[in-house]
Amino acid sequence: MSKGLLLENLLNEYLLDIRLKNYSDRTLKSVKNNTSLFFSFLETEFNITTLERLSHIHIKAYIKHKQCLGLKATYINSILKNLSMFFSYLLEEEYISTNYAKKVKLQKEEKVIIKTFNDKEVSAMLKVYNFSNHVNARNACIIAMLLDTGIRNSELCHIKICDIKENAILIFGKGKKERLVPITPFLAKIMLRHEQKRRLFVKEHYEHQYYFLSQKGKKLTPETIERIVKACGKQANIRKDIRCSPHTCRHYYAQAQLRNGLDVYSVSRLLGHENISITKRYLQSIQDEDVLTMAVKTSPLMNGR
Known part of the structure; x- marks a missing residue:
């Protein structure tokens, strides 16, 4: 082991490394905050500021501190x-x-039941925005795209015109990893109506590379998307115990795909999860009745004769 190395300097070196690897700002912030707090604990409790005095015992002590x-x-x-x-x-x-x-x-984590919209609520949300102008058409397309692709809020904001392919959308996920999500016939119809209003809108302003634009012709922010989904949920009378957010749309997509019989591995790829264990959490939230229905559809004797 190298001796006399300040932990703070090593953290700065590591943060530079993950910036070069194009990790998201959220990951960067999380790593920086959690590691810095750990270092503060080490200095306060053990007077440790260098790598040479550190061991796994100190990490255990920190975790015990957090438990307390x-x-x-x-x-x-x-x-x-x-x-x-x-x-x-x-x-x-x-x-x-x-x-x-x-x-x-x-x-050991407790089993978490992920609560999301039901099909009736989704149907109501899809009817909230009409196509009377650019903003309404844009909002209708945002809601449909979140529900029908399961993409993240930040991923939706970053979609460019050039990312829209004939039957898929190129998504740049966490760590700038690329993946494709399908454009279903249902979504394609809504996107077409949005694009018609968008073309009229940009003629009056200026052309922009991003697919979804603000009223000033600029790229949308995640905060704006949050407000759009929240307002949509309010107008659709979503249950009070359901959080109306882009991430809840993602939850709905994942659970709906699993209920409809898509395998966990494929759902994991479509969602851009780093590993399949994250996707498996959605399986825990599927009701027993839905599992029984899925089992009937995939019955060996029903399908093999």
């Missing part, structure tokens, strides 16, 4: 994952010979 504060297992695990990313980098760069965070077990 009453933090949930999911939050603690996110901290551990961020620390593991940092120590993996140090291992790759040969600053250390083992990843200390890997020696600390993840917390």
Whole structure:
């Protein structure tokens, strides 16, 4: 192990590395905050500021500290994952010979039931916005695209005209990873009506590379998308215990695809998940009745005779 290396300097080096790898700003912020808080704990409790005095015991002490504060297992695990990313980098760069965070077990998380819209609510949401002008047509297309592709809020904002293919949309996800999501006939019809209004709108303003534009002809922000979905949910009378957000549209898409029989691996690819374990959470939220219906559709004897 290299001696006398300040942890703060190593963190700055690591942050530069993940910037070069085009990680999202959200990931960058999460890693920086969680790792910096860990370093503050080390200095306050153990007077540790350099790498040479650090071991997995100190990570365990930090996790115990977080448990005493009453933090949930999911939050603690996110901290551990961020620390593991940092120590993996140090291992790759040969600053250390083992990843200390890997020696600390993840917390057992409670089974989370992901609540989302039902089909009736989705039908109501799709009827909220008409196609009378550019803004209404744009909003109608945003709602339909979120529900019919499951893409993230930030991914939708970044869609450019050149990303729209004949029957698919090129999406740039986390870590700038590319994937394609299909344009269904239902979505294609709504996109066409949006594009007709968009063409009239840009003639009066100026051409812009982004697919969804603000009233000033600029790229939309995630905050604007949040407001559009929230307003849509209010007008559609969505249940009060359901959060009306772009991410809830993503939840709906995932659960609907699984209920309709698409395999977990394919759903995971369409959602742009890093691993299949994230997608499996949606399976936990599917009702037993839906599982029974799915089983009948895929019955070996029903389909093999």
